[in-house]
Amino acid sequence: MIGERHVNLAVLAGLVIVPLWALWADEIFTITLTTRAVILALAAVGLNIALGIGGMVSFGHAVFFGLGGYAMGILAFHAQSYTPLQFGPLSLAGTKSMQVIWLVAMVTSALAAWVIGLLSLRTTGVYFIMITLAFGQMFFYFAISWGSYGGEDGLSIYVRNGFPGLNTLVPIQFFWLCLVALCVALVVQWRLRTSPFGLTLNAVRQTPQRVETVGLNPRKHKLVAFVISGAITGLAGALFADLNRFVSPTMFSWQLSGELIILIIIGGVGRLMGPVIGAAIFVALEHWLGGLTDFWHIWLGVILICIVLFGRGGVIGLLTGKEGPHV
Template identity: 55%
Template sequence: MVRLSKENGLNCVLALALLAAPFVATALDEPFYITLATRVAILAIAGVGLNLALGLGGLVSFGHAAFFGLGGYAAGILASHALNYEPILSSPFELNGTTQMLVIWFVALLVSGLAALLIGFFSLRTSGVYFIMITLAFAQMIYYFAISWPAYGGEDGLSIYVRNVLPGVNTMDPISFFMIAFVLLMLVILFSSMIKNSRFGAALQAARQNDERLATVGIHPFGIRLTTFVISAMITALSGALFADLNRFVSPDMLAWHMSGEIMVFVILGGVGRLFGPVVGAALFILIESVFGGISEYWMFYLGLVLLGVVLYARGGVIGFLAGKEKHD
């Protein structure tokens, strides 16, 4: 059921604006803005993933870079094996790399899902600050592993050289690649909206507010939280796989704790728990980065000020500012 609230209207405008961006860029003969718009769409997917855990489940994960990076490495490793014609595994059976995006996405989802299952299983035994820190710790483990593991480039990272392929689409064409990211973004937003409005989502929100009450009606918050954490991680990994394809490059940088912080920034800048929050957040972040980055070498100082301003004075982020407080059903 779509009610035409102020927020829904705003969401439509945002989606259309993002969709229009590359076409405007083409009209202005500024192809770089297509890349920027693609970047926004891809990073927004990561934000949508984290938003599910953070906004809906109240799970403040400070380690989502782990999943973002795992998605990226899934793409990078599979593609590099395919391009070098070296099987990933020769015994007991032969396993080859691939440049098919669909396969890569599937592997990224699978790997990150398993990782999240493991990490979540241990982390969700804790709560509050402990949860924040243990997710950070797991991400740091993977980060240091990636830096020092020599097989896939270590700190130098891994170049893909050619963009992976999707049947029926020319992925090297910037607008086509943008459309892939855009469609996936819309799909994950739709998916998270469905979760939000489902019985599962209701249970999740109830668990955030009161553990015991939920347990008395026979629902175990642990299972619900773990499921949410895994789904959230998988969406973020999908974004990582696309990000690798956008840059034609993966590196441990994608796994660093700064990346976890940035994904969190997208969510909060836009508005925690808001469907389109991560889209606005990612767009704003990229804008600050590319506009201020060209003006002053102290641009991160200004980024800090903007962030601080949003946290202190614009609770609910940009969407909250524009569309007012979230209406609870």
């Protein structure tokens, strides 16, 4: 068996080598696929903070992914149409800078996570799962009925937003931007997991009653983790919208929430690189098997069943011989 650190380094090396090879071989579509995997991994990293460290099985994390996407889409829509978007005295007309859009997306998603967390964390277990699912469906149907921004048809963005010093329309440059965002999120996850806050959150996941007896508030710790998780997932949603230059209500769908959970389970719940491995496997299966059959999810289901039955630590657990945390 090999150590988890070696697995992590190998995964990071793969994320760098694959797009460089694709650039050398002039396989531009492979760079786009890798970018898609990186963005989905970023969204799953956000969920992994809530699920892997905090033990919160959220079936509504697509809310934050969708809010990040729509924050980007709405700002870009008003920028390309030169229609001012007013928030009291504040006008965001002409906003095409990714930094501003990322900030808006993360703040919007964090605020939504705070409100949803305040209500959802009053419950536990299957009730928590169902209430997060209910919030996801509420936002999904709201987006469908929001005719000002495309409704069920979604909203097209004709020009990708800019970043200083980069041409974001060049696939490899946009990939590096997304990879840096993923690496920062991974560092945040690692620091959280090893910090006193993360250790307390891990204790809350295992035995909340004991944590409460020493004078700590388990719900408060979970809420903070849930807000951080939502903000990171919202950033991924904004990047995903920029990648596709399109947003639609499907970004709020419960299927997407389920896929994010599947990514984490495949890679390894609570593992640093678990979401990255899961996203890479998911995108690879979607590309290769999706070209052969519309029912490629069957094979994804087979892989998931095998991992749940025989590899509780996910792919990383199989490689290292160590199980991950039990949620």
